[in-house]
Amino acid sequence: MPKKRSGGGLTTTQQAAKFLGVAALSGAVLAGIALPAVGALGLAAKGTVEGFDEIPSNLKTPPLSQRITILDNEGGLIATDYSRDRTVIPLKDISPYMQDAIIAIEDSRFYEHGAVDLKGILRAMNRNVQAGGAAQGASTLTQQYVKNVFVEEAGDDPDKVAEATQQTLGRKVRELKYAIQVEEELGKKKILENYLNITFFGQQAYGVETASQRYFSKHAKDLKLEEAAMLAGLVQSPTRYDPVNDAEEATKRRNIVLQRMAAVGSISQDEAEKAIATPLNLDVSKPNSGCITADSGAGFFCDYVRKTVLTDPTFGKTHEERAKLWNLGGLTIRTTLSPRAQEAADEAATSKVYKDDKVAASVVQVEPGTGKILSMAQSRPYGLDQNKHQTMLNLGVSNKMGGSTYGFQVGSTFKPITAAAALEKGISPAESYTTDWKISLPLNSFRDCSGAPTGSDNWDLVNELESEKGTWDMTSALGKSINTYFAKLEQKTGLCETVEMAKKMGYERGDGKEIEENASITLGGEVSTPLSMASVYATFANRGTYCSPVAIESITDANGKKLGVPKTECSRAMSEKTADTISQMLKGVVEDGTGTLAGLSDRDNAGKTGTTNDRLDAWFVGYTPNLSTAVWVGDDVGEKTTKMFNITIGGQYYDKVCGGCLPGPIWKTAMTGALNASETPSFQPVQVPRGKEKEEEKDKGRDEGAGGGNDNDKPGADPIGGITLPPGFIGGNDGRGRGGNGP
Incomplete structure (x- = not known):
């Protein structure tokens, strides 16, 4: 598909003026971009453009949070952990069907317009006037990408997320300016790649690679036409069209995407009809995050690794810095855990002390000379x-x-x-x-x-x-x-x-x-x-x-x-x-x-x-x-x-x-x-x-004690659980081992 540079060579201010002028002229509320009529706010188009120029020109794109992979000392997987389950991949590793499907349903003129699709705006306004409300949006993929960048930057802070998604003129103008910058700096293919990696697809899946693994247990490059169409349909509303919880709604939405792909020429009508007749054929992989997923009883070691990153100054001077590193993820952590030693320790602990016994057992192994923890x-x-x-x-x-x-x-x-x-x-x-x-x-x-x-x-x-x-x-x-x-x-x-x-x-x-x-x-x-x-x-x-x-x-x-x-x-x-x-x-x-x-x-x-x-x-x-x-x-x-x-x-x-x-x-x-x-x-x-x-008497078979095990009534004895202590000694070392403040 042919590409066209943003705005036909207009300056940033000229593009904004053209865009805002159209919006002001319409005097309508544009649902897709949520841009109120300028006159309704008492703002002249000229004044809005002046404010537009005051917005910082550089969009700071935060690195995308990804999963953390924790490995044993042989490279075997112990567990994965993430704040957002995402694996970033290049465009070449994304099925062409997926690329065509997302463009068809979200921005069919993606390769023909600049940061703002003026034809799309006019079409959306016309449809919305006819419908008497918000029937169609006009945000381009580039604008959606910018919005997702703001959401990603907000992280899990609900106030920041609300600010990043609020329907206000100011936010839309800011998105517009950054969208123009992104178009000029990245180009269409990179924008499409970034969009498919940042977007949320539901079921804790961020980015198309994780979504493909979640719903179909395959890589994004291997997606079939009907699978790609289903994923593309999720973007509008991951909850409403969730195929795991509502297969019927997901199928309807998938078929709309397929018809749209045929309408814009991405596929033939025959291909669309054949795909429409195909069941969803989900192969769901449940979200697995955290040390609870670790095999061979290695969850405690996994948690120790996580706490090492969160507490050791090597990973940041402050707790905030270390937490940011962990939440950002994308780390591959090779640990000292020996799978052989861990298996042996787990068998030893669990075969001789059962999980429902009144007492518990702990086994830890360390390699002399290196300090490496081999099992826990x-x-x-x-x-x-x-x-x-x-x-x-x-x-x-x-x-x-x-x-x-x-x-x-x-x-x-x-x-x-x-x-x-x-x-x-x-x-x-x-x-x-x-x-x-x-x-x-x-x-x-x-x-x-x-x-x-x-x-x-x-x-x-x-x-x-x-x-x-x-x-x-x-x-x-x-x-x-x-x-x-x-x-x-x-x-x-x-x-x-x-x-x-x-x-x-x-x-x-x-x-x-x-x-x-x-x-x-x-x-x-x-x-x-x-x-x-x-x-x-x-x-x-x-x-x-x-x-x-x-x-x-x-x-x-x-x-x-x-x-x-x-x-x-x-x-x-x-x-x-x-x-x-x-x-x-x-x-x-x-x-x-x-x-x-x-x-x-x-x-x-x-x-x-x-x-x-x-x-x-x-x-x-x-x-x-x-x-x-x-x-x-x-x-x-x-x-x-x-x-x-x-x-x-x-x-x-x-x-x-x-x-x-x-x-x-x-x-x-x-x-x-x-x-x-x-x-x-x-x-x-x-x-x-x-x-x-x-x-006086030898008894090699008897067990040792720790001193006065049956003398707790003696003065100075520790009545809770230690050896015979000196008189008057009341220490904090009573070994009670309370777990009340454990994680």
Whole structure:
């Protein structure tokens, strides 16, 4: 079709004067462009044109919002997310039928007029006068495109949308000037391409490519004549002609488009009649947006990625900047998620703890040396339907990233941190203490980092069993998880040194607050998250170097430009010798200590069990040289009142849940599935000095506790769910893990 330049070479002001002059002369209301008679407003055409010249001459076209694609580390799709579901494509990838159909029904003289179709205006005015109302419009495709630009720029702000669509003379004049500019700068084909990419087609589909996928599950370049006609008919009223909800109305509208195409010569009458006789033949693809669409239980990881973009300064200095980036979309985000590890973690979490159990399980895996988060799974599915036991609460991460209010008390999984601090201070693994089942330590012997004592009373604490009395060195105390030993070890090492070691290893509270410097920290009285604990133990696996966790490998925008992403930050927390020594000692936990049910028989592995008072929380955290995994099981709802005694979880009855008997097997399943059988790196060999050990009674099969699990009536005991706390200690670290402020 031949093209004609806008207005036959007239200047912008001349074109506007000609247009407004016609409108003023008619003295009629023009429905299609909603331009009231100029005289009715008391405005002369000359004055309107002067105002026209005052409108800024450059239309700032915002980039079109598009979908975000989130991929795993192999390039597989995890999920898509969008504020507006749109995929921008070039005109060459749009069926010629679609191009002809939209022109025929919306602006049949598109290639013959400029920004304004004066013949169309006169025709519309005549029809409207005859009809006595708004029977026909006269906006060109270019004018419609400009209007859609204003709507796109308004986003989801209802006030801005109303302003962009209000039927006023001022808006129409502004649209006119920008339409003239667009015609001069872009040309017809580019305008048509932009129009087909920006237009709303209903069913959350913006742009013809998404619309084609939504209604026919095919690319826009593959649309047949009758399919293109149906889509073109939707533009006038996506709700009225929605084929999903009213096939009859959609068919009538489609047939009108086909007849119009025949009338203007785009197709023959025979082609039109054949297409009219064809059913709609919809093949609808439902809108899928957000992390709820993620497969293999990866919804929580997907949500963590989204929150990373919305909170990390790498993506903008302010929340508004980061939110704008996400809402604009068009991003392809390649993440660190390993599909193999995620599948294994999901199976481990859901096979041993059911979604409708009273308690929940969380599994997080991190790669030592890189900080890459390889999996993030839990027993309750991601979603909003509570009847299906779904939740949006990510039990594996901090409150800021969608987790519980505080996190969860970690129990005896903290003890290796104390051991590392002791080794760094020069204390030998052979350091031995002879203790009774119960001991009492003066709190003024524990000083925080300011040098102040943590209290003036005594700290009374106990071991799990009365038989746990005797002489212990560091190795045996870790293997048996002896509370009294680690209280005395912390006393010698120093509370401040212990806390500082935890910080160096990436230990963080779930609520983002500073670690509280209390003596009970060595027994797990402080709260944290599975992601934090997996990262802490990855420090041991990485021979003493901590690497901060990361979830994103790369991001490209809609134009293929690479964006900066957060990088892991690695720093040495302890010497290689200290880390290697801890690994050798923790091997004993899985070989003949409290974690024997978790042990992997085909490779070096190490780990630590942990529980809290009343069995409100149970943990197993462990690692190989190339993978660190943290498993938590506990009450994830409300006030944390579910005590894991005499309870059925995952179809299995437990008289009491212990770190080694439920989190341990979950850990083993997750590790076995995630690890490559052909890759079995070993820990660095190191000789660990041993002290003289004397036990009054050996009981290798019993489980460890986190200290005084049955002593909640003792003075200073935490009545909610921790270890035996020092007298007078009332902290914010009670590990209740309330989910009330989750997303």
